[in-house]
Each structure stands twice: as C-alpha cells, then as structure tokens.
Amino acid sequence: MAFRLMFCCGKGLDRKEQGKKQATWRVFSLKELHSATNNFNYDNKLGEGGFGSVYWGQLWDGSQIAVKRLKVWSNKADMEFAVEVEILARVRHKNLLSLRGYCAEGQERLIVYDYMPNLSLLSHLHGQHSAECQLDWNRRMNIAIGSAEGIVYLHHRATPHIIHRDIKASNVLLDSEFQAQVADFGFAKLIPDGATHVTTRVKGTLGYLAPEYAMLGKASESCDVYSFGILLLELASGKKPLEKLSSTVKRAITDWALPVACEGKFSELVDPRLNGKYVEEELKxxxxxxxxxxxxxPEKRPTMLEVVELLKGESKEKFDALENDELFKSPHPADYNDGSRVDDGSDFISEEKEPIRELKEPEGDPGK
Structure with missing residues (x-):
C-alpha cells in the first residue's frame, strides 16, 4: 500500500523536535478499535464530515482515543489517508495533534489520535459549546499563539517543510487545559527545498482559502498565513468566515472587519459573548x-515566525510598523478579499478541484 512505502521516508523528522517528543504510534487491529468504540456505536460519534466519521473510544489501559474512520471509495481517498498518516508520523510538537496509530484492514482506513476533551475551536465558537462561553480572552490569546506556533513548526522546523492547506476552526482541537493542537493533515503538502510554492488542485474550505490558491492553485506557506488570519478574526469576533447577508449571498469576515479597524473602532469587532472582558491592546x-x-x-503577508512574534508583543517597533501599514490607511474593501460575496452553498471542497478563476462555493460536505 502507498502509506507503507511512504513511512520509509519518515527519516526526515526534525531531530531536535524528535528528541523532545519521541514517536509512539503503532498499528492497531480492526478488532481492537471495534472494541474501543463499542463497534463504532452512534453514541460514540464525535463528528462527521466529507472525510468520514470520528468516534470516541477507550483502550484496554483506560486511555481515551479519537478514531477517524475514513470513507474509502477511491485511490484518492486512500492517498489522503496515506498522506495524513505520513505527516503525523513525521511531526511532533506540543501544538500539533499526535498520531497514536492507524489501522488498514480490508477496505477500512482508520487513524487513531489522542482524545481532545474540549473538542474543537469550532464547537466553542459556533457549535455545541458556543452558548457556554468557556473561551475567555486569555484562553483565546493562548489558542492563537499556540496554534500559530504549531504552524511555525510545519513551515520552518519540519524537514521537508509542510503546508497544511486546511487551517480552520474545526481543525484546531483543544485539550483538557484548552491548549491548541492543530489537526487534520489529509490535505497537507510537503515542500521541496528551494521551492517557493507548489501548483496543485484546490482543496480546502471556502472563507479560508487564499485567492492565489483558490484561483490559480498556487499553494505555499503564505496560503496557510492567509487562513490563519481568517482564523484569528473568527477567534476575536466570534463571527464565521462567511456571514449570510441574505438567502443567496455571503460576506467575507475581512470585508466587515477591515473598514471598522481602519476607523479604530476595535471594540465593535470583539465577540459580544466576552461581555467587554478583554485586553484592548491585545484585541487591537x-x-x-x-x-x-x-x-x-501574498508577498505582503508576514511569515508565521513574524506572526508569533507580533502576537506575543515582543517588538513594539514591528507592531508600530504594522499599525502604520498602507492597508489600514486607505482600504478598498471590494478589492480586499477574493470572495466577499459568493453564492450560498456548501463551504467545504471535499474533492480536489481544478484551479478556478472565479471563486464559487461548490457542492460538497461542509462538515469537515
């Protein structure tokens, strides 16, 4: 199988990081995972999307796991499984979801992770936990910095470098202490040394896709930076990346936020569920x-290393330069975002699409 061959290349794991957190993944039997999840009982289901379903499980030693059961129906789906297992086997960082193991028996393709008790960022912003408002401002800042540091590892520490290609709220998981762990590497791409980008078919979620990737298929680290910017706005405001203006039209979060930010009215951008309890300087x-x-x-976007430095407030000089950037002097909202108004439909591109000139929402499953 493709994934068995790919593991032979796993020596590329960054040795410094490898020393910090040794790989502990293993091959699970289908029988073992059936037992852990009570035969993939519906009551154990944590979520479902275009990729398949995720189930809670408990191993014989009492440890809790999450099992992603993929829908295998083509070589492409099998390759997505292989890519995710390969990437997860390579990367080890406190802000990246760890691989516990995998199972490939017959037509079954399953990936096993540590269970994240606080589920995803999406569940707290827009899902089942959204009304509880467990994300105070301090937790949101920690999530922003933690997820950014995880992406820094992918872009700058892993060998070869890795583009995630699907940074979004549902792919930022939260452990028992609400520490962020970036997850789901099924769309990830390895970047050869010296390459600035790879041209590929488009996969991902509308609202988060960088325009050069959505329209031309040019994937680079900068595309992840774009997606992370959308995620930051979502985290601060509690709004979705695409907001319904009518039954057929949506507005990008950036087209709402940029004019308000240019007027310095940052308090109008904060999630009302925080009830005014936030640090004004950090919000700005x-x-x-x-x-x-x-x-x-893309050439104007910072690197993720610079993003982490800015988020931590480590350089007043660099923040002052950011604050005085031309983007915030004379905004042109209509030209700012690639998809400010798009036809309503499914947000998730579950199948690879040819690069497109006009970004529209394709048919697909939004649940990933």
Missing part, C-alpha cells in the same frame, strides 16, 4: 495581525 494587535495576514497579496 490580534485584529491588525489577522488583517495583514489575510490580505490578497
């Missing part, structure tokens, strides 16, 4: 970083 910092990340020109 998060919003400006988000907007500079999510601008349409």
């Amino acid at each position: 910092r998060v919003v400006l970083i988000a907007l500079i990340c999510a601008q349409s020109r």
Whole structure:
C-alpha cells in the first residue's frame, strides 16, 4: 500500500523536535478499535464530515482515543489517508495533534489520535459549546499563539517543510487545559527545498482559502498565513468566515472587519459573548495581525515566525510598523478579499478541484 512505502521516508523528522517528543504510534487491529468504540456505536460519534466519521473510544489501559474512520471509495481517498498518516508520523510538537496509530484492514482506513476533551475551536465558537462561553480572552490569546506556533513548526522546523492547506476552526482541537493542537493533515503538502510554492488542485474550505490558491492553485506557506488570519478574526469576533447577508449571498469576515479597524473602532469587532472582558491592546494587535495576514497579496503577508512574534508583543517597533501599514490607511474593501460575496452553498471542497478563476462555493460536505 502507498502509506507503507511512504513511512520509509519518515527519516526526515526534525531531530531536535524528535528528541523532545519521541514517536509512539503503532498499528492497531480492526478488532481492537471495534472494541474501543463499542463497534463504532452512534453514541460514540464525535463528528462527521466529507472525510468520514470520528468516534470516541477507550483502550484496554483506560486511555481515551479519537478514531477517524475514513470513507474509502477511491485511490484518492486512500492517498489522503496515506498522506495524513505520513505527516503525523513525521511531526511532533506540543501544538500539533499526535498520531497514536492507524489501522488498514480490508477496505477500512482508520487513524487513531489522542482524545481532545474540549473538542474543537469550532464547537466553542459556533457549535455545541458556543452558548457556554468557556473561551475567555486569555484562553483565546493562548489558542492563537499556540496554534500559530504549531504552524511555525510545519513551515520552518519540519524537514521537508509542510503546508497544511486546511487551517480552520474545526481543525484546531483543544485539550483538557484548552491548549491548541492543530489537526487534520489529509490535505497537507510537503515542500521541496528551494521551492517557493507548489501548483496543485484546490482543496480546502471556502472563507479560508487564499485567492492565489483558490484561483490559480498556487499553494505555499503564505496560503496557510492567509487562513490563519481568517482564523484569528473568527477567534476575536466570534463571527464565521462567511456571514449570510441574505438567502443567496455571503460576506467575507475581512470585508466587515477591515473598514471598522481602519476607523479604530476595535471594540465593535470583539465577540459580544466576552461581555467587554478583554485586553484592548491585545484585541487591537490580534485584529491588525489577522488583517495583514489575510490580505490578497501574498508577498505582503508576514511569515508565521513574524506572526508569533507580533502576537506575543515582543517588538513594539514591528507592531508600530504594522499599525502604520498602507492597508489600514486607505482600504478598498471590494478589492480586499477574493470572495466577499459568493453564492450560498456548501463551504467545504471535499474533492480536489481544478484551479478556478472565479471563486464559487461548490457542492460538497461542509462538515469537515
């Protein structure tokens, strides 16, 4: 199988990081996972999407796991499984979801992870936990910095470098202490040394896709920076990346946030569920970083290393330069985002699409 061959290349794991957290993944039997999940009982289901379903399980030693059961119906689906297992076997970082193991028996393809008790960022912003407001401002800042540091590892520490290609709220999981762990590497791409980008078919979720990737298929680290900018705005505001204006039209979060930020009205951008309990300076910092990340020109976006530095407030000089950027002087909202108004439909591109000139929402499953 393809994934068995790919593991032979796993020597590329960054040795410094490998020393910090040794790989502990293993091959599970289908019988073992059936037992752990009570035969993939519906009551154990944590979520479902275009990729398949995720189930809670408990191993014989009492440890809790999450089992992703993929829908295998083609060589492409099998390859997506192989890619995710390969990437997860390579990467080890406190802000990246760890691989516990996998199972490939017959037509079954299953990936096993540590169970994250607080589920995903999506569940707290827009899902089952959204009304509880467990994400105070301090937790949101920690999630922003933690997820950014996980992406820094992918872009700058892993060998070869890795583009995630699907940074979004549902792929940021939260452990028992609400520490962020970036997950789901099924769309990830390895970047050869010296390459600035790879041209590929488009996969991902509308609202998070960088325009050069959505329209031309050019995937680079900068595309992840764009997606992370959208995620930051979502984290600060509690709004979705695409907001319904009518039954057929949506507006990008950036087209709402940029004019407000340019007027300095940052308090209008914060999630009302925080009830005014936030740090004004940090909110301003998060919003400006988000907007500079999510601008349409990739050459103007910062690297994730710079994003982490800015989020931590480590350089007043660099933040002052950011605050005085031309983007915040004379905004042109209509030209700012690639998809400010798009036809309503499914947000998730579950199948690879040819690069497109006009970004529209394709048919697919939004649940990933």
